[in-house]
Amino acid sequence: MSIEIKTTSVEPIRHTYSHTARRFGDKxxxxxxxxxxxxxxxxxxxYRPQWDANYELNDERRxxxxxxxxxxxxxxxxxxxxxxxxxxxxxxxxxxxxxGFCDKRNLLTRLPEETQKLLxxxxxxxxxxELGANMNNSKIAxxxxxxxxxxxxxxxxxDRLGIGQYLSRIALMLDGxxxxxxxxSKGYWMGDQLWQPMRKLVEDSLVxxxxxxxxxxxxxLIDGMMFPLVYHKMDEWLESQGAEDVSMLxxxxxxxxxxxxxxxxxxxxxxxxxxxxxxxxxxQWIDHWEPQVYNALKPLAEASVGVEALDEARAELSTRLKKxxxxxxxxxx
Amino acid sequence: MSQLVFIVFQDNDNARYLAEAxxxxxxxxxxxxxPAMIRIQAEKRLVINRETMEEKLGRDxxxxxxxxxxxxxxxxxxEDDDHFILEWx
Amino acid sequence: MAVKNKKLNLKDKYQYLTRDMAWEPTYQKxxxxxxxxRFEGIKIVDWSQWEDPFRLTMDAYWxxxxxxxxxxxxxxxAFAQNNGHQNISDARYVNALKLFLSGVSPLEHAAFQGxxxxxxxxSGAGARVACQMQAIDELRHSQTQQHAMSHYNKxxxxxxxxxxxxxxxxxxxxxxxxxxxxxSAGPFEFLTAISFSFEYVLTNLLFVPFMSGAAYNGxxxxxxxxxxxxxxxxxxxxxxxxxxxFILEQHEDNVPIVQRWxxxxxxRGFRLLSLVSMMMDYMLPNKVMSWSEAWEVYYEQNGGALxxxxxxxxxxxxxxxxxxxxxxxxxxxxxxTTFYQYSQATNxxxxxxxxxxxxxxxxxxxxxFDKYYRPRYEYLAKEAAAGRRFYNNTLPxxxxxxxxxxxxxxxxxxxxxxxxxxxxxxxxxxxxxEACCDIFKHEPEKYVQAWLPVHQIYxxxxxxxxxxxxxxxxxxINIGEDNFEYLGSPxxxxxxxxxxxxxxxENQDAA
Ligand SMILES: [Fe+2]
Ligand SMILES: [Fe+2]
Ligand SMILES: [Zn+2]
Numbered sequence: 001m002s003i004e005i006k007t008t009s010v011e012p013i014r015h016t017y018s019h020t021a022r023r024f025g026d027k028x029x030x031x032x033x034x035x036x037x038x039x040x041x042x043x044x045x046x047y048r049p050q051w052d053a054n055y056e057l058n059d060e061r062r063x064x065x066x067x068x069x070x071x072x073x074x075x076x077x078x079x080x081x082x083x084x085x086x087x088x089x090x091x092x093x094x095x096x097x098x099x100g101f102c103d104k105r106n107l108l109t110r111l112p113e114e115t116q117k118l119l120x121x122x123x124x125x126x127x128x129x130e131l132g133a134n135m136n137n138s139k140i141a142x143x144x145x146x147x148x149x150x151x152x153x154x155x156x157x158x159d160r161l162g163i164g165q166y167l168s169r170i171a172l173m174l175d176g177x178x179x180x181x182x183x184x185s186k187g188y189w190m191g192d193q194l195w196q197p198m199r200k201l202v203e204d205s206l207v208x209x210x211x212x213x214x215x216x217x218x219x220x221l222i223d224g225m226m227f228p229l230v231y232h233k234m235d236e237w238l239e240s241q242g243a244e245d246v247s248m249l250x251x252x253x254x255x256x257x258x259x260x261x262x263x264x265x266x267x268x269x270x271x272x273x274x275x276x277x278x279x280x281x282x283x284q285w286i287d288h289w290e291p292q293v294y295n296a297l298k299p300l301a302e303a304s305v306g307v308e309a310l311d312e313a314r315a316e317l318s319t320r321l322k323k324x325x326x327x328x329x330x331x332x333x
Numbered sequence: 334m335s336q337l338v339f340i341v342f343q344d345n346d347n348a349r350y351l352a353e354a355x356x357x358x359x360x361x362x363x364x365x366x367x368p369a370m371i372r373i374q375a376e377k378r379l380v381i382n383r384e385t386m387e388e389k390l391g392r393d394x395x396x397x398x399x400x401x402x403x404x405x406x407x408x409x410x411x412e413d414d415d416h417f418i419l420e421w422x
Numbered sequence: 423m424a425v426k427n428k429k430l431n432l433k434d435k436y437q438y439l440t441r442d443m444a445w446e447p448t449y450q451k452x453x454x455x456x457x458x459x460r461f462e463g464i465k466i467v468d469w470s471q472w473e474d475p476f477r478l479t480m481d482a483y484w485x486x487x488x489x490x491x492x493x494x495x496x497x498x499x500a501f502a503q504n505n506g507h508q509n510i511s512d513a514r515y516v517n518a519l520k521l522f523l524s525g526v527s528p529l530e531h532a533a534f535q536g537x538x539x540x541x542x543x544x545s546g547a548g549a550r551v552a553c554q555m556q557a558i559d560e561l562r563h564s565q566t567q568q569h570a571m572s573h574y575n576k577x578x579x580x581x582x583x584x585x586x587x588x589x590x591x592x593x594x595x596x597x598x599x600x601x602x603x604x605x606s607a608g609p610f611e612f613l614t615a616i617s618f619s620f621e622y623v624l625t626n627l628l629f630v631p632f633m634s635g636a637a638y639n640g641x642x643x644x645x646x647x648x649x650x651x652x653x654x655x656x657x658x659x660x661x662x663x664x665x666x667x668f669i670l671e672q673h674e675d676n677v678p679i680v681q682r683w684x685x686x687x688x689x690r691g692f693r694l695l696s697l698v699s700m701m702m703d704y705m706l707p708n709k710v711m712s713w714s715e716a717w718e719v720y721y722e723q724n725g726g727a728l729x730x731x732x733x734x735x736x737x738x739x740x741x742x743x744x745x746x747x748x749x750x751x752x753x754x755x756x757x758x759t760t761f762y763q764y765s766q767a768t769n770x771x772x773x774x775x776x777x778x779x780x781x782x783x784x785x786x787x788x789x790x791f792d793k794y795y796r797p798r799y800e801y802l803a804k805e806a807a808a809g810r811r812f813y814n815n816t817l818p819x820x821x822x823x824x825x826x827x828x829x830x831x832x833x834x835x836x837x838x839x840x841x842x843x844x845x846x847x848x849x850x851x852x853x854x855x856e857a858c859c860d861i862f863k864h865e866p867e868k869y870v871q872a873w874l875p876v877h878q879i880y881x882x883x884x885x886x887x888x889x890x891x892x893x894x895x896x897x898x899i900n901i902g903e904d905n906f907e908y909l910g911s912p913x914x915x916x917x918x919x920x921x922x923x924x925x926x927x928e929n930q931d932a933a
């Protein structure tokens with residue numbers, strides 16, 4: 001008898017939260033589902049923001065993109081916070097081994113002076129691009145109106161800060177942690193003609209108001225050309241310059257980019273798949289920004305791997321966009 | 334008026350070393366046990382020294398490791414490689 | 423290029439790894455990139471004076487946070503596998519969790535959004551990075567709370583639709599409007615409100631003694647997430663103090679602005695925490711510390727030390743702190759007796775405290791409990807025993823600012839209800855206190871916008887005019903499960919069967 005009472009008393013009266021059950025049915029939900037769906041406040045906001053009185057807090061009209069339900073955009077990696085930091089902790093552990101190894105054996109300072117200079121001029125300034133990406137993603141996390149969307153962008157923001165820090169550490173290894181190499185590299189970012197179109201593009205991105213336009217620009221268009229160019233094509237090129245050890249230090253970026261492709265592709269698919277109007281809006285933004293991204297990266301390509309490599313990166317991006325019904329220039333095939 | 338600084342740790346194994354080190358380096362501090370937590374308060378100033386912790390643990394210890402077990406603090410924070418200080422000046 | 427050969431110290435190195443990645447823009451104007459930094463009137467002369475509150479690079483952040491999460495989820499798993507809910511002191515305790523999940527957890531999410539926003543708004547990169555790190559921490563808190571409560575939700579009522587309720591239920595507009603207020607303000611006010619007034623001055627009251635109480639009531643899941651979240655809080659608190667000092671040091675014109683914000687946000691926070699006072703005194707069956715003791719330690723003592731430290735900037739303690747200090751003898755009792763009457767419209771149960779509990783309160787509140795509150799409970803208990811469990815069917819009058827029903831009494835006059843009113847542009851507004859009325863007077867254009875739940879019901883915006891329809895249809899409170907008296911509730915019966923006792927019969931229901 002008492003055994004029977006015990007079994008009924010551990011029998012659950014429901015299997016998940018009502019808000020989760022409304023979407024997925026009353027069955028045991030995943031940690032991702034319980035942590036990501038319908039948590040963000042939706043209605044009955046009390047006061048208009050003083051920094052933008054045209055809209056309410058959590059207002060869906062802060063972007064021109066319309067979704068019946070923004071939770072249709074979700075993360076194929078199913079990252080809730082715990083899963084996210086767990087994954088990045090593993091990645092950083094690997095990176096730490098490489099950076100430690102490089103540092104201990106002086107692998108960078110043993111490179112010819114000229115190659116060191118190449119790194120400071122062509123690679124380290126990207127830390128500033130990363131900071132721009134960090135800012136843009138933080139804005140998006142603050143504006144997005146579904147937890148599934150907002151959380152991907154705060155992860156992205158913090159990742160970009162981390163990548164900027166890894167790039168900075170390359171310079172700190174070169175100068176023996178005095179900061180001189182970082183100062184030098186920042187000088188290129190500010191004054192070298194090579195970087196000015198890129199710096200202008202980043203500054204222009206910082207005044208984009210529409211958060212979806214911004215995620216498209218930053219996480220799809222800029223990253224979609226820059227990461228293949230820098231961390232794949234330039235990586236191979238550096239190897240040919242005798243700097244193959246640098247590859248160890250950018251492994252994190254390659255793994256990271258591969259990881260982000262999953263969610264950026266899924267996001268584009270969901271948003272473009274929603275309506276013709278969305279496709280038209282996205283297309284208009286792509287027409288406006290994609291050539292600017294190409295031109296911003298061109299001097300970097302010219303000074304290193306050559307423009308063909310950039311054209312290939314551009315074609316790669318174009319193929320991705322085509323899959324969701326969007327067109328961009330520079331299709332090679 | 335007295336001006337107390339304080340630090341609260343989760344009551345776990347790490348924290349026992351921390352509490353011991355804090356009490357050793359801050360003889361004027363007062364330690365209170367409450368369910369699941371350890372609270373240490375002191376007039377004006379509390380310091381946690383890396384050296385003392387390393388002695389207690391018998392290994393290298395990074396001051397930032399402390400962040401895992403601290404649940405609250407009161408006082409201005411001054412942190413560097415060798416110590417973590419809470420104080421009212 | 424200047425030749426350097428000195429190795430960077432930790433502080434300078436951290437600056438190179440954060441704010442040095444920023445640069446003076448030349449293609450776009452500063453005001454266009456950071457349009458929200460000026461309108462509040464705060465003057466920042468030099469962002470480079472910003473002191474980083476902690477020096478955590480992302481690699482270390484991922485490492486430490488992953489370690490914390492690993493420990494935390496191991497405990498969640500063990501808790502669920504072992505049906506840890508059976509080991510709590512008493513099922514009445516779970517009602518505190520219902521209030522927590524619907525009242526507090528959504529604020530963690532709002533904090534995530536708010537800090538993401540200010541993490542972009544400031545032109546100082548050091549401050550931005552500190553805010554972003556807090557943003558992702560707050561997301562963590564919002565999510566770990568969902569996971570910690572997930573198991574309770576499977577075995578108890580009232581936890582099942584917290585975000586939906588947070589947007590609608592009458593008393594949940596207290597926390598909701600608090601955070602909406604902060605998020606709709608400018609970035610400096612947001613930080614003064616949340617980082618300083620709330621995180622530094624007041625949240626200890628929620629997260630330290632209450633979580634310790636959770637442990638004392640056998641709730642491993644909650645104490646673990648609570649303390650694990652608090653380990654992030656040490657960083658947030660440091661940010662809160664750095665922010666205030668930084669703003670005050672930048673320009674003397676900032677002092678009066680900040681002082682007004684401190685006055686306002688101390689009071690807003692104090693009113694919000696009145697909900698916590700009843701959680702501590704009434705909803706923890708095993709008691710650790712009374713609200714008034716917690717207030718003495720965490721506000722009077724620690725807050726006192728803090729405001730003494732801030733004197734040198736020309737900052738004085740919050741304007742209405744005397745009222746708050748006096749209220750510590752009454753707060754939890756006034757709240758609980760009010761919620762007791764309105765249990766038909768809440769997602770948690772209420773009850774008359776048991777005899778030992780009342781004795782504990784007499785001991786903790788020697789000047790007030792026996793004199794003012796015990797007689798009320800004795801009367802209510804008698805009514806309930808006679809089959810007339812009291813529910814108040816008149817909708818309460820809510821304060822236009824804090825949105826708590828006007829249930830508080832005047833300082834030094836515990837039988838006199840505190841009430842203020844004011845006519846603004848032909849419309850009459852009601853307040854719970856002088857302090858709330860002050861807040862309104864300073865920004866009437868903001869507070870006239872308030873979404874006041876009781877007004878909204880009267881205006882027919884809540885799917886019905888009668889309480890039952892509003893509660894069931896609009897709030898998603900399941901009638902007869904989530905609401906009403908604890909004794910005889912499904913939770914109560916379920917608990918008795920867990921404990922192998924006979925389910926409560928009708929007589930006990932009314933007791
Ligand atoms: Fe939090
Ligand atoms: Fe916090
Ligand atoms: Zn009020």
